[in-house]
Amino acid sequence: MPITPQDFHALVEAARSCRRFVEDRPLSMADLDWLVDCARLAPSARNAQALRFILVTQGPVCDELFRLTRWAGALKDWGGPHPGERPTAFIAVLAPGKGGELVAYDAGIACQTIQLAAATRGWGCCVIYSVDRAAAAPLLQVPEGMKLALVLGLGVAKEERVIAPVPESGNLNYWRDGRGVHHVPKLGLAELTAGRFGA
Structure with missing residues (x-):
């Protein structure tokens, strides 16, 4: 399926x-x-x-x-x-x-x-x-x-691992909070898209 x-x-x-x-x-x-x-x-x-x-x-x-x-x-x-x-x-x-x-x-x-x-x-x-x-x-x-x-x-x-927003500093290092949750900053789709051709 x-x-x-x-x-x-x-x-x-x-x-x-x-x-x-x-x-x-x-x-x-x-x-x-x-x-x-x-x-x-x-x-x-x-x-x-x-x-x-x-x-x-x-x-x-x-x-x-x-x-x-x-x-x-x-x-x-x-x-x-x-x-x-x-x-x-x-x-x-x-x-x-x-x-x-x-x-x-x-x-x-x-x-x-x-x-x-x-x-x-x-x-x-x-x-x-x-x-x-x-x-x-x-x-x-x-x-x-x-x-x-x-x-x-x-x-x-x-x-526990979660996606996190990129901080204002732009630092992309992963980190852990006080509860041990592992945070992974990810850039947004718009920031990664270098060009668009077509509708």
Whole structure:
């Protein structure tokens, strides 16, 4: 059954980066398989399907990979996710070591597809670029000829995330209020539209 435009708009609004998770409700390997299967069906430049994925659930590899990631650069005094709120799974997105520019677009499409899919099930997802690749590659046994493009931290979402108006200062940094609600300032449609041609 097709979803309505309103439903899809609400899904995109809800699929904010999540950095706090319900650690005692871990995702399973079957859950990760479902997410990657959604990404598998997404568009791919030239239909090359060059990306590969490494799936990690709770355990020693998950713990070590977490230690190799950096979270929420704009929240200078946070230092989390803290114990009890850490991701319970990761998906590592691999790209060919000599892949061209289009592979980066494929990685973005795959990550957004996974983030939207996760949001439909109440799961949180954070796309992470800040990872110690030199240490993560042997940990994850990245195949020869491939490189670690991005890592997605996943789990049952614990934090509330909302869209916020951009303040008068124009500062676009995300922030948390006194109740821990995560606010993400977004520019308006008029500010993003650089031109219009036609009726």
